[in-house]
Amino acid sequence: MPNLSSPSTAVRRTAVAAALAVGVAASMPACTGAEPTAGEPTASPSTSAPSSGAADTPSPTGAAPTDSRTPAPGATGDANPILRGERQIVLRPVGSFESILAVDAKGRLNLTDGDTDKSLFVLLPANGNRHQIRTAKAHNGAEPDCMGLRDNGSAPATVVAAACDARRAGQLFTIEKTKEKSEGRPTYTISGEGRLHLRATDREGLTAQPVGEGDAGEGLTFDFVDNGAAPPGPGE
Numbered sequence: 001m002p003n004l005s006s007p008s009t010a011v012r013r014t015a016v017a018a019a020l021a022v023g024v025a026a027s028m029p030a031c032t033g034a035e036p037t038a039g040e041p042t043a044s045p046s047t048s049a050p051s052s053g054a055a056d057t058p059s060p061t062g063a064a065p066t067d068s069r070t071p072a073p074g075a076t077g078d079a080n081p082i083l084r085g086e087r088q089i090v091l092r093p094v095g096s097f098e099s100i101l102a103v104d105a106k107g108r109l110n111l112t113d114g115d116t117d118k119s120l121f122v123l124l125p126a127n128g129n130r131h132q133i134r135t136a137k138a139h140n141g142a143e144p145d146c147m148g149l150r151d152n153g154s155a156p157a158t159v160v161a162a163a164c165d166a167r168r169a170g171q172l173f174t175i176e177k178t179k180e181k182s183e184g185r186p187t188y189t190i191s192g193e194g195r196l197h198l199r200a201t202d203r204e205g206l207t208a209q210p211v212g213e214g215d216a217g218e219g220l221t222f223d224f225v226d227n228g229a230a231p232p233g234p235g236e
Contacts, residue, residue: 146165
């Protein structure tokens with residue numbers, strides 16, 4: 001036979017259930033105002049951080065995103081966007097009011113007094129603190145060229161345009177900042193393989209020669225005149 005409750009027992013159970021329901025309802029406002037536990041987001045949806053992963057994380061202020069032209073932080077030792085390959089520049093010998101460097105009709109990097117589309121370059125970081133000096137634009141339908149040292153025997157070495165190849169030591173240059181400025185811009189010395197320093201003089205043009213310690217002769221320093229964002233290079 002089923003165990004049936006008496007009427008008095010049913011009344012008591014109904015009263016207890018009603019009291020419990022009132023207690024739970026009274027406690028709900030306190031729960032909604034509680035502090036979030038550790039790790040829970042506190043920002044509203046309009047200000048919350050993106051959830052799509054590391055690719056949505058912005059770079060630190062002033063830092064550039066890493067790409068094929070940008071070395072790992074600290075690789076060049078300089079945060080200057082010119083030295084990170086992000087800007088196209090004119091190479092200007094310090095002390096020269098009109099002359100700049102450009103690739104001439106014979107493919108030599110030399111002094112010029114006129115405007116030319118072969119006078120814009122990009123400094124590409126390569127192999128630690130060294131750089132390739134690449135033309136900003138391609139010419140004759142080919143890819144941009146890189147500057148490299150040419151051995152001329154007993155005569156001073158010169159700098160000529162050639163197909164870019166970061167494995168060729170002659171195309172790798174060390175760019176070092178000096179303590180001097182030119183028209184408010186930093187100045188630099190540029191040296192290639194064998195510590196041959198680029199030197200620009202009216203008599204010999206641009207050459208690459210050994211320089212003794214403490215040599216402060218003319219034509220050894222250059223400043224870089226910013227001409228805007230570097231165009232994409234091959235494969236970019």
